[in-house]
Amino acid sequence: GEDVEQSLFLSVREGDSSVINCTYTDSSSTYLYWYKQEPGAGLQLLTYIFSNMDMKQDQRLTVLLNKKDKHLSLRIADTQTGDSAIYFCAEWENYGGSQGNLIFGKGTKLSVKP
Amino acid sequence: DVKVTQSSRYLVKRTGEKVFLECVQDMDHENMFWYRQDPGLGLRLIYFSYDVKMKEKGDIPEGYSVSREKKERFSLILESASTNQTSMYLCASSFAGEHTQYFGPGTRLTVL
Numbered sequence: 001g002e003d004v005e006q007s008l009f010l011s012v013r014e015g016d017s018s019v020i021n022c023t024y025t026d027s028s029s030t031y032l033y034w035y036k037q038e039p040g041a042g043l044q045l046l047t048y049i050f051s052n053m054d055m056k057q058d059q060r061l062t063v064l065l066n067k068k069d070k071h072l073s074l075r076i077a078d079t080q081t082g083d084s085a086i087y088f089c090a091e092w093e094n095y096g097g098s099q100g101n102l103i104f105g106k107g108t109k110l111s112v113k114p
Numbered sequence: 115d116v117k118v119t120q121s122s123r124y125l126v127k128r129t130g131e132k133v134f135l136e137c138v139q140d141m142d143h144e145n146m147f148w149y150r151q152d153p154g155l156g157l158r159l160i161y162f163s164y165d166v167k168m169k170e171k172g173d174i175p176e177g178y179s180v181s182r183e184k185k186e187r188f189s190l191i192l193e194s195a196s197t198n199q200t201s202m203y204l205c206a207s208s209f210a211g212e213h214t215q216y217f218g219p220g221t222r223l224t225v226l
Contacts (some may be wrong), residue, residue, distance in 0.1 A: 008154070031213045041218035042118075042204055043157075088157070092213045099164065101147075101172075102215055106156035 004105035006089050011111045020108045022089030025084040027070060033090040033102065034063065036073045043088060046074075076110075084112045117141070118218035120205055126224045133192040135221050137205030144189035144210035148172075148180065151202040151220070163188055164210065195225045 006022040024032065030051050035043040049056045049063045049072070056063045062075040076083055086107040094100040125214065147162040148174075159172030160206040165169035169180050177199060181189045188207075192199055202222050206215040 033214070040220075042219045043206075045214060045216070048214065100213070101159060101162065102213065104157040106199075107122065 004089055004103050006087075006105040006108050007102075009109050009111070011113065012079050014079060014081060014112055014114050016079055018074075018079045018110055018111065018112075019050060019081065020074045020076075020087050022072040022074075022088075022105055024070050024072065024089070024091045024103075026091055026093060026103075027067070028094065029091040029094045030094070031064075032065065033070050033088075033092075034061075034072075035088040035090060035104075037086040037107070038090065039085070046087070047102055072102055079112050081112045081114060086110070117199040118205060118207055118216050120203075120218040120221050122220050122221050123219060124170050124224075126226065127192075128226055129196060129223075131152035131192075131195050133195045133223065133224070133225075135192075135203055135205075137188045137190070137207075137218055139207040139216070140186065140205065141209075141216070142185065143216075144185070145208045145215075146182065147206040147208075147215060148178075148188065148190045149204045149206065150174070151204055157204065160190065163206055195223075197225050199223065200225045 003025045012018045030077045033048040036046045036047040060077045064073045088107045089105040090102040118139045148160045149157045163169050163182040179191045204220045205218040208215045
């Protein structure tokens with residue numbers, strides 16, 4: 001089956017940029033996602049990128065997609081303590097027609113030190 | 115805003131008990147999903163449903179069953195709870211043909 005890999009931990013200082021990386025296996029993935037999970041909460045959709053794009057920017061968030069290397073990254077500019085959370089990368093696995101499912105990575109725990 | 119609610123935030127049950135976890139969404143989504151989340155293992159799909167009375171096994175269905183009698187409600191059932199089912203359970207929903215899933219707050223289940 002498809003697989004999504006990401007490092008488990010990242011620690012940065014407040015005000016620095018954070019870069020969370022992810023690799024995926026399904027070259028036919030049409031959508032790739034970043035979800036955020038704050039402590040004790042469910043997953044919140046942060047952003048997504050369609051496979052025909054290389055980059056997407058949304059305020060402090062920048063998503064970069066390298067389809068050749070099947071590499072996705074999430075950059076958070078001016079990281080704040082409120083950004084401390086687990087970040088999940090996910091790819092869409094198509095079963096056929098409109099059916100399919102999200103394949104999640106194990107999550108990267110971002111710790112922001114003041 | 116999409117709202118996905120789960121019946122309990124925290125639940126403690128004993129081994130062998132039958133456990134019901136309820137999930138309700140208010141956005142008329144066709145698709146609903148149950149995941150469990152464990153440290154170091156990420157999210158694993160237990161069951162999902164594309165429509166009322168339909169269900170599909172995910173990656174780890176053993177020990178679980180589901181029920182979808184109404185479009186807005188998707189129930190996860192542990193027929194006989196075991197300690198290895200202690201976990202965080204997350205429900206999600208989405209429109210048919212759309213990939214974006216919306217998650218509930220999760221139920222942390224402890225089986226003693």
